[in-house]
Amino acid sequence: MTPRGTAMVGEEREVASLATHRLFAAGPNADLASHALAFGPVPLDRVDYSFISVVEASGLTGRGGAAFSSWRKMAATGQARGGRAAGPAVVANGAEGEPLSFKDKALLAHSPHLVIDGLLVAGRALQAPLMYIYATPAVLPVVGAAVAARGDARRIKVVPAPETFIAGQASAVVNSISTGIALPTDRRLRLGESGVKGRPTLVFNVETLAHIALIARHGAARFRSVGSDRDPGTRLVSLSGSCADQVLEVEGDASLARILSTAGVDLAEVQAVLVGGYHGRWVRPLDYRLSPAGPESHVVRPGAGVIHVLPATGCGLEATARIVRYLAAQSARQCGPCMFGLPAMSRVLDAIACGEQDPGLPGELARLGHLVGGRGACHHPDGTARLVGSALETFSDDVAAHLTGRCTRSAGGHHG
Amino acid sequence: MGDTLHIDWTSCDGRGLCTELLPQLLARDDWGYPLARHGDRTNVGIGAGDSQAARDAVALCPRLALSLKTAP
Amino acid sequence: MWAVGRMSGFVALALFTMTVLLGILTRSGRPLLAIPRFSVTLLHRNLSLLATVFLLLHVGTLLLDSYAQLNIVDVVVPFLGSFKPFWQGLGTVALDLVLALVVTGLLRHRIGQRAFRAVHWFSYAMWPIALGHAIGNGTNGGNGWFLAGASIAVLLLAAATAWRVSAAFLETSKVRQGGLS
Numbered sequence: 284m285t286p287r288g289t290a291m292v293g294e295e296r297e298v299a300s301l302a303t304h305r306l307f308a309a310g311p312n313a314d315l316a317s318h319a320l321a322f323g324p325v326p327l328d329r330v331d332y333s334f335i336s337v338v339e340a341s342g343l344t345g346r347g348g349a350a351f352s353s354w355r356k357m358a359a360t361g362q363a364r365g366g367r368a369a370g371p372a373v374v375a376n377g378a379e380g381e382p383l384s385f386k387d388k389a390l391l392a393h394s395p396h397l398v399i400d401g402l403l404v405a406g407r408a409l410q411a412p413l414m415y416i417y418a419t420p421a422v423l424p425v426v427g428a429a430v431a432a433r434g435d436a437r438r439i440k441v442v443p444a445p446e447t448f449i450a451g452q453a454s455a456v457v458n459s460i461s462t463g464i465a466l467p468t469d470r471r472l473r474l475g476e477s478g479v480k481g482r483p484t485l486v487f488n489v490e491t492l493a494h495i496a497l498i499a500r501h502g503a504a505r506f507r508s509v510g511s512d513r514d515p516g517t518r519l520v521s522l523s524g525s526c527a528d529q530v531l532e533v534e535g536d537a538s539l540a541r542i543l544s545t546a547g548v549d550l551a552e553v554q555a556v557l558v559g560g561y562h563g564r565w566v567r568p569l570d571y572r573l574s575p576a577g578p579e580s581h582v583v584r585p586g587a588g589v590i591h592v593l594p595a596t597g598c599g600l601e602a603t604a605r606i607v608r609y610l611a612a613q614s615a616r617q618c619g620p621c622m623f624g625l626p627a628m629s630r631v632l633d634a635i636a637c638g639e640q641d642p643g644l645p646g647e648l649a650r651l652g653h654l655v656g657g658r659g660a661c662h663h664p665d666g667t668a669r670l671v672g673s674a675l676e677t678f679s680d681d682v683a684a685h686l687t688g689r690c691t692r693s694a695g696g697h698h699g
Numbered sequence: 700m701g702d703t704l705h706i707d708w709t710s711c712d713g714r715g716l717c718t719e720l721l722p723q724l725l726a727r728d729d730w731g732y733p734l735a736r737h738g739d740r741t742n743v744g745i746g747a748g749d750s751q752a753a754r755d756a757v758a759l760c761p762r763l764a765l766s767l768k769t770a771p
Numbered sequence: 772m773w774a775v776g777r778m779s780g781f782v783a784l785a786l787f788t789m790t791v792l793l794g795i796l797t798r799s800g801r802p803l804l805a806i807p808r809f810s811v812t813l814l815h816r817n818l819s820l821l822a823t824v825f826l827l828l829h830v831g832t833l834l835l836d837s838y839a840q841l842n843i844v845d846v847v848v849p850f851l852g853s854f855k856p857f858w859q860g861l862g863t864v865a866l867d868l869v870l871a872l873v874v875t876g877l878l879r880h881r882i883g884q885r886a887f888r889a890v891h892w893f894s895y896a897m898w899p900i901a902l903g904h905a906i907g908n909g910t911n912g913g914n915g916w917f918l919a920g921a922s923i924a925v926l927l928l929a930a931a932t933a934w935r936v937s938a939a940f941l942e943t944s945k946v947r948q949g950g951l952s
Contacts, residue, residue, distance in 0.1 A: 467709075468709065469707035469708065469709045469710065471705055471707070471766060471768070617708070617709040618708035618709055618711070619708065619711060619712070619713050619730055619731075619732040620708070620728060620730070620732055621708075623729070623730040623946075623947055624728075624729075624730075627729070654728055654729065654734070656740070657739065657740040657741060658706075658708060658732070658734070658740045658741065659708050659741075660707075660708050660709050710884065712800075713800070713943060714800040714808065715800055715808050715942070716808045716809045716812060719802075719807045719808055719809055720809055729946055730943055730946055730947050731800065731942065731943035731946075731947075755809070756809075758880075759809050759812055759813070761797065761798075761812065762884060763879065763880065763883070763884045
């Protein structure tokens with residue numbers, strides 16, 4: 284579970300199904316020529332405000348984690364424009380602070396022009412005078428070169444994103460672009476009302492924009508031709524853990540077991556799967572489907588598309604304790620409940636993972652998780668509490684075993 | 700949705716004035732920060748009876764962490 | 772005029788002493804016995820305004836008093852006075868600081884927390900300067916009763932300041948330190 288370390292994601296990591304799917308159709312490290320060859324021109328001159336209804340028809344949801352309806356976000360930003368003189372700003376968010384996520388870096392490295400297309404389309408639909416691509420240092424050169432190679436992208440500014448966990452949170456993105464400080468800010472007004480330079484601001488994950496680029500080319504029906512009604516289209520997932528790190532493009536509402544099989548994971552060797560990332564949810568068995576909507580008993584939310592496999596020999600409590608320690612350290616220390624609540628949760632979870640025999644520990648952990656929820660400028664405490672809650676539930680047998688002083692798994696099991 | 704009292708968590712230092720002025724709405728957590736007893740914990744709903752106390756809390760908060768959002 | 776000027780100066784100093792003490796208590800987040808936190812804050816604010824009224828009375832009466840030989844420039848610009856210019860200058864500095872503190876205090880919601888706090892730190896400079904003015908410039912400055920009272924005030928303020936910088940200052944210090952260990 285080391286925080287991401289590779290410099291150029293995709294060089295070493297295998298990007299599966301490059302040829303068969305949508306977003307990587309131009310092949311690895313696609314330059315402008317191969318991009319144009321694979322996708323054809325983007326019909327920018329046909330895009331206007333009515334494009335939002337095309338996005339609505341497509342059913343596209345954000346691929347950065349919150350899975351908010353994309354057309355609603357666009358419409359809210361467009362409407363906020365109403366009485367103002369200053370046009371809105373559109374930001375392509377490639378921060379990807381999740382240590383287990385690398386699909387956005389892979390997308391920016393291999394298909395930067397599709398993201399640029401999407402940004403231009405969204406910018407055109409909202410008549411946005413300001414456009415930004417916010418990307419981590421690893422892919423900054425590729426993105427910069429791609430923007431420079433095009434005549435139609437001169438208005439796009441490329442902004443570096445720090446490699447911290449919360450740098451990708453929407454208000455932190457806006458803060459970083461405006462002031463250079465990548466910390467979340469209090470949001471009395473929504474970003475759709477006031478963001479970069481006080482303008483209505485639309486922050487879209489880079490993958491969301493890549494889908495928008497394809498929807499602008501081929502329409503909503505083509506987007507919906509795979510996936511399901513509650514989760515149309517495709518999404519990128521970052522697979523890691525007891526399998527080779529890889530990015531897959533999977534259809535919406537895909538079954539978790541099928542994704543793992545495709546990735547070459549031996550399902551018999553899987554103990555549990557962390558879906559959605561460090562703010563996600565541990566699940567087992569594997570008969571869940573990956574969708575942002577649907578009943579919790581059968582559906583697990585993809586979040587930022589992270590799928591991390593815990594092998595049968597690993598201890599889920601130990602793995603979660605390590606993650607929560609990291610999350611507590613990544614608190615921006617701006618908001619009290621997060622600054623004090625997360626370290627407190629981390630300590631209690633550490634105690635459980637270490638086999639401290641105090642039957643009050645799980646209750647205390649649940650109490651702390653409930654205490655921090657909904658009380659911060661961003662969702663860092665909520666996400667952390669969600670992860671811990673799912674660990675207590677999924678690994679309840681292990682919790683019981685730990686409280687009697689033994690761990691059913693091999694101690695110090697290594698994953699990631 | 701009625702009027703709400705917005706808590707700016709990045710400013711709040713848990714000094715406890717608001718929890719004294721609005722005890723029926725706000726408790727204090729382990730570290731002294733305000734904890735809404737019901738509903739939304741960042742945009743805390745306030746009834747008509749609490750609006751004067753809420754205004755006082757906004758005026759007196761030593762960290763200027765509170766603001767009122769009136770329903771449109 | 773002369774008597775009113777002296778008396779109001781003394782009262783202002785006493786009130787400012789209480790104001791600073793209450794301010795430190797407010798900052799700690801603690802209530803004062805049965806007085807809730809918001810009342811302590813209000814008390815801090817109202818006492819400071821009352822003290823300012825006495826301070827203006829002090830300056831105004833002495834400005835009108837012929838014996839004090841004060842002119843309008845001395846009230847604003849320090850160390851130019853004809854009588855004990857240094858000690859009188861301290862009073863002018865203290866007055867300027869008080870005015871800055873009151874204005875930023877009243878406009879706190881306008882100017883924001885950062886500017887307010889930056890100016891409010893000068894309270895800790897204002898008080899000893901005002902006391903120095905009272906001892907050096909005041910007619911009773913050398914009196915035993917005044918010096919005794921001043922000593923008690925200095926001790927109180929010193930103790931409060933020491934408490935202010937101690938690790939256990941905040942009401943929530945203990946739980947929060949546990950939280951970050």
